[in-house]
Amino acid sequence: MSLRIRRNPRLERIRRNRLHPEHEALVAATVSAIGPTGLRRINPHQTGFVMVQGRKRLNRLNPGGVGFATAGQPGRGQAKEKPLHRVADPVGYVAAVLDLPGGRLSSHDRDVLGLAQQLAQVKDEPHAVLAIALGDVRETDFGGAGADRVIQLSQLHNEALTGYCPELKLAILNATEQHYQPAFWLFPDSIDGGADLGSRWAVQLGDRAAVQAWHVSTENTVCRGGSQLTDWHRPTPRVLLLAPECAAPVEELRHEALPLELALPGPVSxxxxxxxxxxVDPSQIALSEAEFILAAGNGVRNWDQFHQVATVLGATEGASRVAVDDGYMPRHRQVGASGTWVSARVYLAAGISGAIQHLQGIGQCETVIAINLDAGCDMVRRADLTVIADSEAVFAELLNLMTARQTGIAPQGGTAHEGEARHVA
Structure with missing residues (x-):
């Protein structure tokens, strides 16, 4: 009798299908990885975790761990807490003024904090990253994003710091400059406020800011120009307006994020x-600039209902290549590598299986929601939230709920067919 260990196709399918009832128990079990020749092997598919963007990362803190875990929800093979990085007595600071759209850190904010950590670690003496969060802040994990110190203010002299109030924010930045004198000031070069506030702050400091900076060191900076076709090299100034993906976000360490006190400035005129x-009409927003996209694929049949749902939810319409080729949507609404690359905060995909070109186009989306009947399709694996149901039934339910919310009348039950199975993963 041969002692060769053979593959079990059934167990391999269960490991790939995270919706299978036996999936968690199987990936949590410690399985000896032995090859056909009897040699012990390392299974790269069982070592690491999956980030929010759907990208796989090796778990360097626990190389022997098995199973993947969703970012923010450690699996049994992943360390529950990251190592804590402390800067006990900093001699200087690198300030990062965050956009915080919706009160939470965006991917652009995390990139800025990642670059701030790179600049702080290059210094010979210990420097701390100072995150400045102004307005209605709902974020609770500044330390996980790389902030050593935090200045958080929601109002100044009973004036709320929400909306467009550059004069109030500049007064706070001026007070921070007087008390802490950061070596660098970093802003996201975005339409969410960072570009405007950073430009104003550079003028007030008398510095010529670097805009659309994507490669930064303490000595030199490379900026994008000429419709993103030209790179400009220049000495690194104190004020930097950073492009997206200027640096890798902090992932392997947890920082203290200690609150700092700030002497508030006097009354501001x-x-x-x-x-x-x-x-703004969502249908007039370009896909590359949209924050909420409702996209349809081959699984959508009721297109009048789809357009109605997009209008009610205030979403910009998108589509897969199949839907565009079939003539249901115009070409400029195609999402994917062969269409438009999008970076929406919320991407709702209905009836889209998830071809590789489409998944490449939504790689920068923060939250992906999938509605699909196929629990094993690639879009379901990529999504942060999945509804296993017919898209027409889900859309009808959404319209029912939105009508009830607008009229104040409780909905009269769901519109899904009697006995229809629905599952949320």
Whole structure:
């Protein structure tokens, strides 16, 4: 009788399908990885964890761990806590003024904090990264993103720091400059406020800011220009307006994020009045700039209902290549490597199986929600939240709920067919 250990196709399928009832128990079990010749092997598919963006990362803290875990939800083979990085007595600071759209760290903010840590570690003497969070802040994990110290303010002299109030924010930055004198000031070069505030702050400091900076050292900076076709090299200034993906976000360490006290400036004469955001038709927003996208694929049959749901939710419409080729959506609404690369905060994909070109195009989306009948498709594996159901039934339920919310009348039950199985993963 041969002692050769043979493959078990059934167990391999269960390991690949995270929706299978036996998936968690199987990946949590410690299995000896022995090859056909009897030699012990390392299974790279069982070592590491999966980030929010769906990218696999090796778990360097526990190389022998098995199983993948979703970022923020450590698996049994992953260390529960990252090593704590402390800067006990910093001699200087690198300030990162964050956008915090919706009160939480965006991927752009995390890139800025990652670069701030790189600049702080290059210094000969210990420097700390100072995160400045102004306005309605809901984020609770500044330390996990790389902040050693945090200045967090929601108002100044009973004036809320929400909306467009550059004069109030500049007063706080001026007070920070007087007390802590950061070596560098980092801003996200974005439409969420970082580009405007960083430009104003550079003028106030008398410095010529580096805009769209993507490769930065303490000595030299490379900036994008000429419609992203040209690189400009220049000495690194104190004020940097950083492009997305300027640095890798902090992932392997946890920082203290200790709160700092700031002596508030005196009363500020405000001459700019914020009248609130202007209502914009989501259908007129380019896909590359949209923050909420509702995309349809081959699984959508009721296109009138799809357009109605997009209107009610205030989402920008997108589509897979199959839907565009079939003539249901215009070419400029195609999402993917062969269409438009998107970076929405929320990407809702209905009836999209998830071809590799489509998944490449949504790689920068923060939260992906999938509605699909196929629990094993690639889009379901990529999604942060999945609804296993028919898209038409889910859309009907969404319309019912939105109508109830607008009218104040409780919905009269779901519209899904009687006995229809629905599952949320």
């Amino acid at each position: 405000v001459t700019i009045e914020d009248l609130g955001p202007v209502s």
